[in-house]
Amino acid sequence: MQRKIEHIDLALKQCLTLSNGLNDIQLIPNSLPKIANADHINIETKIGELCLSSPIIINAITGGVKEAYQINKDLSLIARKHNLAIAVGSQKAAIKDPVMQYTYSIVRENNPDGIVIANIGMDSTFDMAMQAVEMLRANAIQYHFNLPQELLMNEGDRTFQHMKEELSKILIHSPVPVILKEVGSGMSREFMKEMISMGAAIFDLGGKGGTNFAWIELQRQGIQDDTFVDWGLTLAESLIEYQRIRALHTDVHVIASGGIENGLEIVKCLALGASAVGIAGHFLRTYYLKSIEHLDQEVSKLHREFKIGMALIGANKVDEIKNIPFVLKHSLYTYAYQRKLF
Ligand code: FNR
Numbered sequence: 632m633q634r635k636i637e638h639i640d641l642a643l644k645q646c647l648t649l650s651n652g653l654n655d656i657q658l659i660p661n662s663l664p665k666i667a668n669a670d671h672i673n674i675e676t677k678i679g680e681l682c683l684s685s686p687i688i689i690n691a692i693t694g695g696v697k698e699a700y701q702i703n704k705d706l707s708l709i710a711r712k713h714n715l716a717i718a719v720g721s722q723k724a725a726i727k728d729p730v731m732q733y734t735y736s737i738v739r740e741n742n743p744d745g746i747v748i749a750n751i752g753m754d755s756t757f758d759m760a761m762q763a764v765e766m767l768r769a770n771a772i773q774y775h776f777n778l779p780q781e782l783l784m785n786e787g788d789r790t791f792q793h794m795k796e797e798l799s800k801i802l803i804h805s806p807v808p809v810i811l812k813e814v815g816s817g818m819s820r821e822f823m824k825e826m827i828s829m830g831a832a833i834f835d836l837g838g839k840g841g842t843n844f845a846w847i848e849l850q851r852q853g854i855q856d857d858t859f860v861d862w863g864l865t866l867a868e869s870l871i872e873y874q875r876i877r878a879l880h881t882d883v884h885v886i887a888s889g890g891i892e893n894g895l896e897i898v899k900c901l902a903l904g905a906s907a908v909g910i911a912g913h914f915l916r917t918y919y920l921k922s923i924e925h926l927d928q929e930v931s932k933l934h935r936e937f938k939i940g941m942a943l944i945g946a947n948k949v950d951e952i953k954n955i956p957f958v959l960k961h962s963l964y965t966y967a968y969q970r971k972l973f
Contacts, residue, residue: 707740
């Protein structure tokens with residue numbers, strides 16, 4: 632499981648300049664204050680039946696190696712302090728070796744009443760998914776898609792013939808909401824449609840522009856080659872893809888993720904219909920390269936920026952962000968036009 636340590640190490644070193652595209656979304660301002668009181672802005676949100684105190688989710692990072700225990704312990708203390716939902720990293724390691732469960736279950740111990748999200752990958756069966764949920768008494772489960780990473784890893788999965796069948800069972804029979812999650816390649820509307828037809832109702836878009844697993848895997852193998860590093864859709868393009876789905880399926884919800892680092896980006900994602908956002912790399916870097924105190928301050932800063940952004944567009948509560956007018960700039964407009972998404 633040295634791989635998990637190397638992933639963290641390389642995520643900390645990643646210095647790619649790929650953008651998540653959110654700069655090309657321009658919200659339209661209105662100078663007349665429409666909020667009742669800037670100090671009483673309500674940031675509660677809902678993802679289907681999941682009620683969250685904040686739209687910020689600490690996204691899946693780690694578990695399954697002894698070093699992960701301290702990280703999950705500290706991240707989950709931050710989640711408790713700021714009432715954030717928190718996801719753990721892939722639980723496969725603890726399903727294979729129950730001795731490792733403590734590296735994940737600390738998240739639930741620190742958040743007995745909080746929203747804790749389990750995590751499994753594309754090689755998981757329905758039984759594995761249920762073990763992952765039980766391990767944490769999880770409120771929801773993320774099923775992550777990471778095809779570029781698996782194919783670029785020497786030790787990655789190469790066979791997927793039972794995947795769809797097991798995923799279908801998970802989607803239909805899971806006792807908790809299932810979040811279908813990308814980890815950096817984004818999502819097309821065709822993919823979302825296919826998954827909705829199988830029973831999916833929540834997507835974490837995981838767009839390009841943040842943590843980049845193609846880069847991480849190539850670096851890990853010492854390969855100086857950028858092929859596939861630019862693969863996939865940015866977070867902004869994925870949000871554009873979601874607009875068609877949003878118009879047709881009011882019961883389908885998305886979490887926006889991929890390189891989110893400030894509160895205005897969160898407002899933009901919610902204006903394009905997301906119910907919440909996931910942040911992994913930015914939180915990991917703040918915690919690891921600085922300190923847990925810095926992470927604590929960073930979450931406060933994100934909440935402050937988010938509320939300022941809401942005030943600037945006249946939103947008293949999260950639902951009111953969703954109908955804010957916006958304009959797409961530069962290549963994002965061309966993208967939307969070519970994909971006939973507006
Ligand atoms: C991740 N991510 C991740 N996702 C997942 O579903 N299961 C996992 O085990 C992991 N492991 C993991 C390790 C490390 C070191 C990082 C940085 C990230 C992916 C993560 O949850 C998120 O989807 C992507 O990182 C994109 O978001 P950011 O990092 O750009 O905010």
